[in-house]
Amino acid sequence: MSAVAPARAGSTMAQALNAALRDAMREDRSVHVLGEDVGPLGGVFRITDGLTAEFGPDRCLDTPLAEAGILGTAVGMAMYGLRPVVEMQFDAFAYPAMEQLVSHVAKMRNRTVGRLPLPITVRIPYGGGIGGVEHHSDSSEAYYTHTPGLHVVAPATVADAYGLLRASIASDDPVIFLEPKRLYWGRAEFDPVAPVEPIGRAVLRRTGTSAVLITYGPSLPVCLEAAEAAAAEGWDLAVLDLRSLVPFDDETVCRVVRSLGRAVVVHEASGFGGTGAEIAARVTERCFHHLAAPVLRVTGLDIPYPPPMLEHHHLPGVDRILDAVARLQWEDRG
């Protein structure tokens, strides 16, 4: 990723997220943003840029630096009828709030027999690939997907960033909103009023006839690039963007896998106990007789997130994806 991007038309994902927050706050006075540095600074990634100026320091609240306190305070605000949008500054900085998330945010609706739903959106700049030092590049989705009561959403396009964030804020359930940092500055044309698929629906980003790459978030562009490269080798790969891990779109995933018979799951989080393991198991349970090969996984290594000068070895790239595709038991290739 170049530090200085050439001026291009369209919006960045960062701008789309900012627009989603602003539009949600304009439409609904109960939407409040809180977090560390979200005020005049606009967040370290500028996602909350200008919100304090437009809506005041109460609705875009700079808090003390304490993630459990931020999320715990948001719980109380939601109990009183507000719709808090919490920013966790970086993925690994969200861990102090884990108890609030797991024991309260995820469970309050259940604990109160439906009487206290918590419409909280937790935005988490997520994943690697931007040269961050340690604790700034974790892929933490498996912690969240393993927690019943949370929705877990990961946009990969500018339009989805806007549409899914609006849907997350509008949701009466808590949503973990994973923002792929390395896609923040990618530009695309998007129309904020154009409908996007709702949370819980996967979208086929590229059709194909040979096999499907199943992915989400920061790995989507990598998979699309791999699919382009695969064409030169004679494979016509479909690319499926999950968009949401909870709820999981079994229906679309299974339809595509059954039609093609071969699937590779790609994500940058570590593989062991990861989301890819869940997806491979689900697909195998539901599509076994349609499969021509085992469902393979291409993931980050099972290591703590590496220092930036080594992260390219950790992150799944085009070659590792193509290697997996080559292992999909193509009888006619010997």
Added chain:
Amino acid sequence: MTVLDHRHHTSVPGWLPGATAPRTDPAPLLPDASPVRVLGTPALEKYDPAVLRELYRRLVVGRRYNQQATVLTKQGRLAVYPASTGQEACQVAAAMALGAGDWLFPSYRDTLAVVSRGVDPLEALTLLRGNAHTGYDPRAVRTAPLCTPLATQAPHAVGLAHAARLAGDPVVALALLGDGGTSEGDFHEALNFAAVLQAPVVFLVQNNGYAISVPLTRQSAAPSLAHKAVGYGMPGRLVDGNDAPAVHAVLTEAVERARAGGGPTLVEALTYRLEAHTNADDATRYREDEEVTAWREHDPVLLMERHLRAAGLLDDELVRQAAEEAEALAARMRAEFHTDAELDPMSLFAHVYAEPTPQLREQAAQLAAELAAERAAEAGVRQ
């Protein structure tokens, strides 16, 4: 010059403006050296007799409630009960210090505070009985669910109080904690947020001497738990937690101060857990009989009775009424817990999300099929 070098030049006028001067005068925030007392002091004569009689009545009923709930655990009718026996003054005073529109954030030991707030005594025990996690409607009774993790309800109280103030509503939130809870990070974060936001919230720490088995000396090295308030920039208050009117007075003052925009207060109530941590705990392993016996002499129900009688504020009629009410409640608890509740297994899926995910729908269908098969098998056996 390095950054550290600058620290040696604090005498330079204008350097780091404001950072070296105290932002708050700590003196008014410090708790008094000895805990506030009303019983046995001239303050008792000036206290509203109606409040004193109501406190007495609730203490007597609360003691009986604690006893009956503990018995129900021995009969297997409650999964567990963390008794507040010995701490009843904190519990009933907490409820009575709040207005109807205020919110209570109880911990797992605060069932009696919830009951004293007006929640049905049996609904307040739903969690501990094992039927559901919460028996009452938190919004309707303005009482959060009993919180099992320690101190995690404290930031909720701050957030709710903050939101209420933004809405212009005169609502105060009261968070109940134990001495062990003050060691948790969420306690620290809640107090810090409350003070920074000047949220209308009151924290009541019921220091009952032990966090399960660990004594206060292994919990905190602070002069008192109330002293912790000063570091956050809020007043700390120390009160005799077995003196019901004293707890009521200190909490009422803190609640009204919060309501008037004065910000949060931390109150430490010195009390004692006369029973074990729960019915599953053996308190003889970590404390001496002499200590318990000494605290029995300082029992909140006995203290109240003794001092009200001495002041001529307690008559036999009130004693009889309170005892009758207590026995009626105990009888109702025995009667209603006599049978197993009818629970719907399909309710397991009802309140995970607003709309069940496709995955939960599948699992619900599977459980429904299992239940149908069980019913069919039972019907077959009966035939």
